[in-house]
Amino acid sequence: xxxxxxxxxxxxxxxxxxxxxxxxxxxxxxxxxxxxxxxxxxxxxxxxxxxxxxxxxxxxxxxxxxxxxxxxxxxxxxxxxxxxxxxxxxxxxxxxxxxxxxxxxxxxxxxxxxxxxxxxxxxxxxxxxxxxxxxxxxxxxxxxxxxxxxxxxxxxxxxxxxxxxxxxxxxxxxxxxxxxxxxxxxxxxxxxxxxxxxxxxxxxxxxxxxxxxxxxxxxxxxxxxxxxxxxxxxxxxxxxxxxxxxxxxxxxxxxxxxxxxxxxxxxxxxxxxxxxxxxxxxxxxxxxxxxxxxxxxxxxxxxxxxxxxxxxxxxxxxxxxxxxxxxxxxxxxxxxxxxxxxxxxxxxxxxxxxxxxxxxxxxxxxxxxxxxxxxxxxxxxxxxxxxxxxxxxxxxxxxxxxxxxxxxxxxxxxxxxxxxxxxxxxxxxxxxxxxxxxxxxxxx
Ligand code: UD1
Ligand code: CA
Numbered sequence: 471x472x473x474x475x476x477x478x479x480x481x482x483x484x485x486x487x488x489x490x491x492x493x494x495x496x497x498x499x500x501x502x503x504x505x506x507x508x509x510x511x512x513x514x515x516x517x518x519x520x521x522x523x524x525x526x527x528x529x530x531x532x533x534x535x536x537x538x539x540x541x542x543x544x545x546x547x548x549x550x551x552x553x554x555x556x557x558x559x560x561x562x563x564x565x566x567x568x569x570x571x572x573x574x575x576x577x578x579x580x581x582x583x584x585x586x587x588x589x590x591x592x593x594x595x596x597x598x599x600x601x602x603x604x605x606x607x608x609x610x611x612x613x614x615x616x617x618x619x620x621x622x623x624x625x626x627x628x629x630x631x632x633x634x635x636x637x638x639x640x641x642x643x644x645x646x647x648x649x650x651x652x653x654x655x656x657x658x659x660x661x662x663x664x665x666x667x668x669x670x671x672x673x674x675x676x677x678x679x680x681x682x683x684x685x686x687x688x689x690x691x692x693x694x695x696x697x698x699x700x701x702x703x704x705x706x707x708x709x710x711x712x713x714x715x716x717x718x719x720x721x722x723x724x725x726x727x728x729x730x731x732x733x734x735x736x737x738x739x740x741x742x743x744x745x746x747x748x749x750x751x752x753x754x755x756x757x758x759x760x761x762x763x764x765x766x767x768x769x770x771x772x773x774x775x776x777x778x779x780x781x782x783x784x785x786x787x788x789x790x791x792x793x794x795x796x797x798x799x800x801x802x803x804x805x806x807x808x809x810x811x812x813x814x815x816x817x818x819x820x821x822x823x824x825x826x827x828x829x830x831x832x833x834x835x836x837x838x839x840x841x842x843x844x845x846x847x848x849x850x851x852x853x854x855x856x857x858x859x860x861x862x863x864x865x866x867x868x869x870x871x872x873x874x875x876x877x878x879x880x881x882x883x884x885x886x887x888x889x890x891x892x893x894x895x896x897x898x899x900x901x902x903x904x905x906x907x908x909x910x911x912x913x914x
Contacts, residue, residue: 476593477568478520479652481559482511482538484575485528485546490702496527496534498575500706503713504737504756507700508537510578517582518571518589524562525575526555534575551670552646553662560656569593570652572673577699579709579716580647584692591690592649595623599685600650600676602627605694606641613643614674616689624687627674631667644674645697651685658683737773749785757791775807796831813856825849826868830856836880838863855890 488497498508508525515523523541527534528549535543546558556572563570569589573580584603592601602624604616615637617625627644628637661682662675677687700706717740718731725744728734733751740754743762752766755773760766764777767784774791777783780798787801790808795801799812802819810824813831818824820837826849827841839860841852850868854860858872861880872878873890882896 477566477652478518478571478589479522479524479563479566479568480515480518480520480571480573481556481563482508482515482523482525482573482575483552483555484508484531484534485526485549485555485558486576487528487549488576488701491700491706492703496531497700498534498578499537500700502578502706502710502738503717505739506537507578508534508575510738511573511575511580512538512541514580514582514585515571515573518585520571521568522563522566524559526559551664551668552673553659553671553675556673557656557659557671560659563652566652568652569649570655571649572647574646574699576701577646577697579696579698579712580645580692581696584696585647588647588649588690588692591688595686595688597684597686598623598688599680599683600648601688601690602677603645603647603697604642604689604691605645605697606691607643607694607698610638610641610643614646615640616642616644618642618689622689624677624689626677629666629668629672629674642691645692646673646699647692647697648673648676650676654683743779752784824852827852827854829854830858830874832856833858833860835860836862836864840865842867 484498486497491497491500499506502510525538525541525543526546527543528546542562544559544562546555569592588601588603592598595601607613612630614627614629615633616627619625658676658679661679662671664671666672680687695712700709714735717736718728718734721742722728726742727747729748730750734748735753737754737756739757741759743760745762746760746764748766749768751769753771757774758772760777761779763779765782770784770787772789775789775793775795777795778797781795783789783801786803788806792809793807795812796814798815800817800819801807804820805818805822808825810827812829813833815832816829818835822835822838823840824835825841826843829835833854833856839862842865843849843852852866852868853871855872855874857875859877861878861882863881864878865883867885870884870887872888875891876888877893878884879895882894884894884896888894
């Protein structure tokens with residue numbers, strides 16, 4: 471087998487407690503763009519098509535185990551350091567002999583391109599036993615400092631806590647991500663000692679062990695903005711911003727207009743078609759698909775919805791899960807739509823609630839009209855046909871069906887089905903009592 475077609479296995483370290491998050495949730499389950507960090511890194515790992523991805527977790531992390539399924543996990547009983555964590559995964563790797571790539575669950579935004587560059591650099595090195603991914607952060611505090619030989623190979627990595635003042639001035643630091651030879655890895659990890667300030671078994675000592683075996687360690691530099699990790703909530707927010715920034719550029723690059731990009735928020739799975747125009751302060755929750763030529767106006771909140779071509783949403787619209795909005799339909803300001811199908815060209819322009827409902831093609835759902843879908847115990851359905859006019863401020867008490875072409879007068883409260891083409895007025899008749907108003911209002 472030549473070096474370049476070597477098999478790849480990936481180990482994702484995620485056993486750390488994440489104390490600084492001050493959370494009852496394992497750190498890697500905190501979300502970026504609506505998805506747990508561990509899912510971001512897992513997707514990138516999968517894109518490299520390795521023969522195995524093993525995630526190292528600690529005991530009582532069943533929720534992380536579920537988040538990575540069907541990929542296997544390995545349990546590290548005590549957090550004795552990064553080398554010990556990798557060791558915990560060795561049984562899962564069996565007698566794997568290819569390249570082993572170590573990723574961190576709390577470094578979720580590394581790109582496939584960067585990892586491919588790392589693997590290529592490693593595979594090109596004539597005598598490399600490992601290659602580390604380095605970076606230059608604005609502030610190196612907390613990171614292991616990287617020292618290189620004249621030929622660019624690694625001399626050593628000194629952890630912050632073990633470094634002296636001069637060594638701490640070095641700006642090139644270890645991202646923690648590295649690739650190493652799977653051959654003899656177990657045996658080499660066993661040779662790592664915990665003689666350091668933290669009394670931990672450091673993976674960054676592997677290069678020293680490789681030296682004993684006459685092997686070198688390569689160094690390649692990556693972009694800090696994708697290699698930085700999450701240790702605190704503030705860093706979680708920073709990575710969220712980074713992710714959103716990247717996604718906005720990608721979306722605009724795909725032919726979508728964002729009128730004020732920095733105020734629009736996406737979820738990892740948001741899909742948006744060409745020539746769609748998105749106004750300021752629009753938020754996309756999970757599972758949104760928007761076709762071409764849609765207009766989403768300012769301050770709309772959309773989740774779990776499919777919105778078809780030519781539709782116009784907002785400003786100030788709220789679209790909730792399980793909603794489909796057909797072509798050229800219009801959902802205007804202060805309208806909430808949930809679990810509903812809005813037919814082609816249908817309109818709900820102002821102040822309404824459409825929940826558990828179907829609104830037929832070209833129908834008009836008037837201002838202030840609502841579906842009364844919940845009786846305190848169960849949800850019921852409202853089915854409105856095509857070309858129906860629902861007058862302003864009507865209440866449709868579900869379950870109810872309204873036939874095609876029906877016309878419901880404004881202010882009606884309907885609790886019975888309406889036949890096709892019927893005109894229905896379901897409100898108290900107006901009585902006018904001449905002069906009776908006098909004296910009813912005390913004028914000051
Ligand atoms: C590590 C590197 C440091 C690098 C930094 C980048 C070592 C010794 N140091 O330091 O050079 O600059 O990352 O962020 O490798 N983990 C386990 N089990 C353990 C210990 C850690 O699974 O016993 C996991 C953590 O969940 C985390 C990752 O390994 O995902 C890194 O651990 P962490 O303690 O954050 O390492 P640092 O001290 O930051
Ligand atoms: Ca860390």
